Amino acid sequence: MMTAEPDPLDVLREANGLERADASHWTFRLGPLRPRLPNFAWRKAAIDAHDRHHLITGYPLTLAGEIQLAAWEWGAGRYPDWRATLFCSPLILAGIIAMPRRTRRAYEAGKRSESLYPKRQPS
Secondary structure, X not given: OOOOOOOHHHHHHHHHOOOOOOOOEEEOOEOOEOOEEEOOHHXXXXXXXXXXXXXXXXXXXXXXXXXXXXXXXXXXXXXXXXXXXXXXXXXXHHHHHHOHHHHHHHHHHXXXXXXXXXXXOOO
């Protein structure tokens, strides 16, 4: 009997202690802090593709990796919701200030790619 291979997204989430996409809240690490935020509908709709982008690009689940992935997604095509854009904008700004070359390279790599996000905001 053949066993199905685990979904790489499930493996990524388990290895990094991430909640499921449909969880009511999500937690992130900010140094020693572990803020817990509501998992808004727009985030639930975007997070599977976002996490798959980590798998595709190889950007780690660290602050630097999130900055690079945000830049990559801006180049490849952001999630089409103004709240997601507003949420990710500080990451881009932090990247421009703290790691401009890596942020620019990630953005340029995104321009040569296509994101998994829909082209229009889901209804």
